[in-house]
Amino acid sequence: DPRYGADYPGRCPGQIVANLLWLYTAGGDRVLDPFAGSGTTIDVCKAMGREALTYDVNPIRKDIKQGAALTLEIPDNHADLAFLDPPYGQQKRGEYSGDAADFSRLSVSEFMSSMEELYRLCRKWLRPAGHVVTLISSMRHSGTFVDLPCELYKAMQNAGMQPCEHIITNFGNAASVNGPWISAARDRQMLLRTHRHILCGRKP
DSSP states (O other), rough: OOTTOOSSTOOHHHHOOOOOOOOHHTTTEEESSSTTTHHHHHHHHHHHHHHHEEEESSSOOOOEEEEEEOOOOOTTTTEEEEEEEEOOOOTTTSOSSOOOOOGGSSSSSHHHHHHHHHHHHHHHHEEEEEEEEEEOOOOOETTTTEEEEEEEHHHHHHTTEEEEEEEEEOOOOGGGGSSSHHHHHHHHOOOOOOOEEEEEEEOO
16 A cells, blocks of 8 residues: 555555554554554554554664664553564565664574564563564575464463464565566475464463
């Protein structure tokens, strides 16, 4: 949706954020996004009457604060929803920033441990009964299948969040079904994916 965000690596469709805000928030609620990217969350919050609290290691807009997800200074019980759309698996390494805290630069194991730490932080930052949602996909790394949605659900539970929903959302785009990707899928015997997982947890 051209109303939400801007051209940016890994841009999240605004309709996904809008549906999550409809599901888990009300007017005036505060939405935290520590991977703000092109600002999709900000634009959706403005359209729906929510307050956006957004950060990124490499902000491209003035209304996004500079900050790494694991070092943010946010008061306890401050947000109603945390929306997490992290870069993962080094799939876009170098496209976001050169910052060592950039999640796209982490190994798979580093990413997993960092996400569990972030879930623990979100549990502090969220108000009671607040929600954390994570947009993620499975992946192949060095020829090995990595079920990130399954592993992150465990990490979210380990951090004290109560799983409350697992949503499969359409996430198709031309880049995922073009000639080179089709050829690569045939050569490597891998699936083309036009969906993502949304993992939803609730603070007790």
